[in-house]
Amino acid sequence: MLFAGKFQGSILVRSKIEKGWQWMSAGTKCKQKSPLTIGQNAKKVPISLHHVVRAPPPRSTPPTVHQLLRESIQRVRNHVQGSVFKNQSRAKGLWKPSQTLAFGVGAGVALHTGWSKMNRAECKVKANGATRLLEVKKGSDLETNNGEHFWEVLRFLREDVWYLLAAVASAMLAAFINVQIPLLLGDLVQVVSEFTVREHAGNYLDAVTRPALRLISAYGIQAVCTCGYIAILSSVGEQLATRLRTALFTSLLKQDIAFFDIHHTGELVNRLSADVQDFKSSFKLCISQGLRGTTQIAGSVVCMYGLSPKLTGVLVITLPIIVLAGAAIGAVLRKLARDAQEQTSRAMSVADEALANMRTVRAFAMEEQEAALFSQELDRASGLQSRLGFGIGLFQGLTNLALNGLVLSVVYYGGYLLASNEVQAGQLMSFLVASQNVQRSLAAISILFGQAVRGVSAAGRVMEYIKMEPSIPLTGGKCILYHSLYANVEFDGVTFSYPSRPQQTVLKDFSLSCPRGKVIAICGPSGAGKSTVTALMERFYDVTAGSIKVDGIEVTELDPSWLRGRTIGYINQEPTLFATSIRENIRYGDPQATDVEVEEAAKLANAHGFIQDFPSGYDTVLGERGATISGGQKQRIAIARALIKRPSILILDEATSALDAEAERLVQDTINAVSKGRTVLIIAHRLSTIQNADVIAVLSDGRIQEIGSHTELMKRKGMYADLVQRQASHDH
Template sequence: MTLALFRAATQCCFRISRSSEGLKSFTRKTLPIILGGSTTLCLVGFNLRNVKAEAPSKREKEILPSRVVEAKSEKLSSTDPSNDHPFPWIKFLGYITPHFHYLICAVCSAIAVAYFNIKIPLLLGDIVNVVSSYISETVLSEMRHDNFLREMKEPTLSMIKFYAAQSICTIAYIYSLACLGERMAASLRKDLFNSIICQDIAFFDEHKTGEIVSRLSADVQEFKSSFKLVISQGLRSSAQASGCIVSMYMISPQMTSAMGVIVPTVILGGTYIGSYLRVLSKKAQAQVAKATAVGEECISNIRTVRGFAMEDAEMELYSREVDKTRDFNEALGLGIGVFQGASNFFLNSIVLGTITYGGYLMSDDNLNPGQLMSFLVSVQTIQRSITQVSLLFGHLVKGMASGSRIFEYIEKVPLIPISGGVKIPYHSFFGDVEFKNITFSYPTRPEQAVLKDFSLRIPPSKTVALVGTSGGGKTTIAALLERFYDINGGGSLEIDGINIRDLDPSWLRGSAIGYINQEPVLFATSVIENIRYGRPNATDNEVYEAAKAAHVDDFVRTFPDGYSTILGERGVTVSGGQKQRIAIARALLKNPPILILDEATSALDAESERIVQEALDKLSKGRTSLVIAHRLSTIKNADVIAVIDKGVMAEIGTHAALKRKGGIYSRLIEQQEFRE
């Protein structure tokens, strides 16, 4: 469009030149400028691809599963200050400092590229002056062809040298930024992952897995890409624009002063739009994370979805979450289109004004064609730089939004530390556990007390079983013993007379306590490595001994690859009973003084239960054991049975004593015998 305006203006001036000597002079002097302008003047369009915004849906709620309705009704308030985590510039600089030499190299190379981009238009002006001198009829009749080549040789060779140097410096600064960006992203990703896995269990209760994974993958990638692009393009554009302004002032102070009125207007407008886009972009990324969480939850639970024939409902849920972003991106596109149109108008006005005012100065012999050509190319360079900066606003605000989300997790300090505290020596560790008047509620439901003034003592080397209806607080007791949560409503939990808050959590979970639940998690690695997870420094022979004691060896030997057999994700390639036996072998290898069994056999068939129960009996021998049981027949021989009802201790005693009492425990036995 710029080139078309230029040609139209030139042709119009040429047609009317017969009636105006001044305009005839102007046309004759500006005509050679087409030679250079037609190959350099261009506009770069505003990039709309990566700008996203969250939008409330206008559709009415349909009858969908409660999880779907809940997800649909969540709002991302753009005015809620609690959702806006400021970008920590000082922390960010800490990730740049170790790789500062790459940044210095990139800056120097980018400045060199900008310098060459400034010098090239000036050399181009010299070439245009040589060419324009040969357009004159007088010169053509007196000068010979070899003179033209001789005059063109020096500026042409200089241009080639500058082009070569520019290419080398471009390679240097792009490679330096690539190294800087990748190393910074690697450090960020490591620190983010380290911070995530060190968070309290309550953190994972509050955040969906898909949202966490989105920050670990998509946000880090977006931040890295935006950082590299903003630094490379922003640095080069800023240096080029600054240098071109100096060159323009040296060529024509009058035209440069006129330019100083329009350019700041465009920059201020872009800055305002950028600040607005940052808010929208962060909310959009939160919406994307929510959609990712919905998809991840569906895929990870695909068997449940398939079992209840809920594919259509899940597809509808995911579609609606994606549509929120799509619908408002279209609306946002209209606003950006208006901004782009206004920007193009101002930028094209700069070129048109330069041609008009420059032609006026040429008609008064205050400017020659080469100077006007150099000025126009400098204007075009500034124009392109401003356009690039406008493009970078979208990347900048999105990158800062991603960075804020990343650093929000990195800076999050867990309430329960991973390590640090008292470690009881193994030879003096008895395993005496006592719950004292504990009242507890989950952080996600602080108004609902799960345990109320609960007290229980588990003597050393004894087995205490917890029974009761679902939701009574049995698993919560086990979670407190593992210190997955801290007691928040009063009371204390002591092990060998030491408050659990004073013990080293890493030692407590890694050495003191073994935990086996109803559905133990296995990793997508070999059988031997899954067992060795209980004690990473264990030898192969120690693993084999633990496997034999847990009846794992019986079925593993039937696998083609034996202990090297790779299990599927979460151990889907083995049965429930086999998973339980592998988990028991893992606990045996760990050899913990305290053992927690959370309904370890409730989901097994009779034969698998018999085998697993036999392994559990071996595992529990000589250890302080807390057993949470659903099948009451498995805990008849427990030293103490505690009945938990709605968070309180309802009954306590042996199997025989509680059965004779005729209370809750007796009724539970009768109900279970009736069902069987």
């Protein structure tokens, strides 16, 4: 078998040059025709290499031909079953274009292995299976910044500034007293040592009481201060976390729909929980121990200088070297921390997506695969975290080594000074305790350093989304008073591409007039852009060119919250409900609605009957995203939710597709009844449901191909008539 082309995935290949098995990564170009050397009976088989398959974990030993074939066949089968996932291209860089290749893919050879083996292979391969995750592209929106927004987090502390100052003052006082303690201890030791000399006259207790009391008071004050700053800081930290989470969640809710098209829920939830938590812990530790440590170092150095400038010199000369080395390691650790946090988010988004789509996972028996994928992502995260841990450990180890070396030099040099009577015993004692203070503080700061690295990076990630401004605001702009609202909608030369896929133009010069009181229907093939029209009407996205006007005013000038909240009733193609009671789900359309109004809306949507049949009626609590009721029931509750707000513009995107003929007829009657005085935009595949519409537009390839009433379009014998005929013959 020969192959030439561009690989979009990874595939097991054999290099003739290196005689080893390798994974060819995504995007590798293979210009020369490459012969297959596996299996002499290999036939030419049409295997698409445009599908992306995942590389297995690195092998310690080269695979056997059987192993190779089983895996290759499984990939081909996965592809046929449509369960091939996008590649992470983990083996990037292994392939050298100059190598001659031989593929381990051979459907002809597969016949040798037999189905039983293939099935066994399937089970085995599944655990390693493919990944549905995409590689995070460098420079893409998924990549987060380098903590550049960190400082902006401080504005969230403004409200607690006094508490914070009190905590800082307590921490500094505790540190200051810590600095004094060696001196007081030195005084005490000096007094005691004087009494050890025989010829010393005087009362021991009298002499010792004063320094001892001073020392005890210092200990007491230090204890109170320590308790004070820890208590205050933990309260400030909790407040800060609450404010950050609220601000982040509020900001996320404001983001454009396009933002949610590209960001995983798991990643966002991780920022809300883990990142805020990381920042809070670091903040508390840095203020308490960091501030205390720095104060102690500064104070101790001053004291030490007072005790012996010579000894202090030994310390001060070497400290900057340690600090500089620490800063260099720190830069590396910060990057590692950011990578580790992002990878953890990624792992969480795998779990989040799988749990949210549990029915799909179960239906495809993908539990093992999902577990493998999760563990694989977690492994990568734990690998990065371990590297970070090693880095932090190395940093701390080196710091400790340097600091202990310093203490040793102090003892060595101090002993010499003591022998030459340049310092006294008490002074040396004070100096040693003070230098140990410095050592302990520096060691604590070095531990803190790792935490601070995580905290800065986490705060950057949190602030990045808090600061992000959506391009479409939630509120602000013109509102049309209810009584002067005609709700004439006009699409004029609309061209549109989704921001996440700018190269694909979904709507091309789309113009449609939806006058008040008329029912406008849009039909056409799947993917034509019908739902996109409704999304633009709701202003989920802004048009690339052209305009959409309501009563002559461009939607970009209108208040989006007025437009969405009060004017448009939108029934989504895939309606989702919340995990609350049916009553509250319907009331979501109008939070002020009474129970009677809720029931009226349900009756209009032909939902009252089945709701009453539930044992708890309107108080029946639904599962997450409306699971636990049927698709048709979900649709009718969604219709009731849209109708309860009495919208002037009603948009129904495949709103009755899940209903049986009878229920559909009833809902259809309702729609006909409620459409009076409203502008109704209906999208339906089942053409029988839109026959009575005033205007039917046939949308194909982003353009309106035909427009007119049912009778007009049937007479024209064009695309619409064709579609109707095909559906009719299909139904019979």
